[in-house]
Amino acid sequence: MSRPGPALISAALHAALATESEDRIIYDLAGIGERYRSLTEELPGVDVRFAMKACPVDEVLTYLVAQGAGFDAASPNEIAQAVRTGVPPRRIHYGNTVKSDRNIAEAYRLGVRDFATDSLEDVAAIATHAPGARVFCRLATSGEGALWGLSRKFGCSAADAVVILEAARAVGLSPAGLSVHVGSQQMTCDAWREAFDRIGDVLVSLRRSGILLDHVNLGGGLPALGYLDRRGNPLDPPLDKMFVVIREGVQRLREISGSELDFVMEPGRYLVADQGAIKAHVLRLSSRRQLNGEREYWLYLSCGKFNGLYEMDELQYRLAFPSHPDGEYVPAVVAGPSCDSDDAYAQEHSRVQVPRAVASGDPVWILSSGAYATSYMTQGFNGFDPLPCGWTAGEPERPAVTDDEASPPA
Ligand SMILES: Cc1ncc(COP(=O)(O)O)c(C=O)c1O
Secondary structure, three states: OOOOOOEOOEHHHHHHHHHOOOOEEEEEHHHHHHHHHHHHHHOOOEEEEEEHHHOOOHHHHHHHHHHOOEEEEOOHHHHHHHHHOOOOHHHEEEOOOOOOHHHHHHHHHOOOOEEEEOOHHHHHHHHHHOOOOEEEEEEOOOOOOEEEOOOOOOOEOHHHHHHHHHHHHHOOOEEEEEEOOOOEEEOOHHHHHHHHHHHHHHHHHHHHOOOOOOEEEOOOOOOOOOOEOOOOOEOOOOHHHHHHHHHHHHHHHHHHHOOOOEEEEOOOHHHHHHHEEEEEEEEEEEEEEOOOOOEEEEEEEOOOOOOOOHHHHOOEOOEEOOOOOOOOEEEEEEEOOOOOOOOEEOOOOOOEEEEOOOOOOOEEEEOOOOOOOOOOOOOOEOOEOOOOEEEEOOOOOOEOOEOOOOOOOO
């Protein structure tokens, strides 16, 4: 027998998945707390503003506030949800560069005073509808090295950032910061190095214009650790090295800024992805001969792209079949319950190893599915309801599901 692999979920989450009788996405609050603590230990002094879009679940948000987090919100509704947790509005920023006049006015009314921006048009609107507010300018990044690049829709060039923050000052706003997002599930240290270089260049130019910022927002992008890539191989991001690069970058920017610089981060995925798992069930394992004559196994699950697994285009999820701890495996494509052919993964490059004996109704646990799952759920696509949410507040004790207990690699 091979050496046990790393723990994939805590004992608390294991217990919650095992006890749950209905389909549900379950969050391990203590596990989220551990991630939060490890982040603040790795990056001391960096203010954590959780990116709400990654998990807009009240219990998770309230738990994070109790740990010390603020929020990166992207709409008035998210701001209102953040305010309901009791967090002071000064710990919430409007991190979306895309917003209407009405959105800005509503955010201002709710008490938000920090706004992301990346264009002169947006600055003019903020000056009118949130007079005197603080703005931070988002710099474009290439998104290279990330599974989700978030590149062209947001952010401006270094030269534009100087013009935009000068314009903000001219209309009575406070040019307070710069931000970046290196792309979600960023896998390289180079992306972080480039981001720090770009921010450093802009800080120098701003200094020449007499603009001294008070903070830099490093965005999200920190990776989850439990994903498989599209071929079914474990994604192994160099997290420790990333933290070293970020610490060095923070130090360097502090040296060149000419002013006291605070740092903010907006992690989403890193805090919640590995701390959420879905309890679903098998609809059926079937085999069909395809047009090319090959026989293919398909594992149909009760949850898929439209109710929890939206990110299946870019990755594979680790599956565990608790009622089939061993036995013979067959390679299968995995698909959700809808009548939509996009609702499937492991079709092109590889297959997922599935116990041959699984039967309709058997439980399946979908690991590391906590990020963006609840926000990307559709309302009743083909009549399949969004998954309800649950959570466990138990303390993590010993590792429960290890790498070897999850489905073997393809
Ligand atoms: C502005 C902003 N900040 C933070 C995040 C969170 O990113 P991640 O989940 O990669 O940490 C996002 C995600 O889309 C974002 O748009």
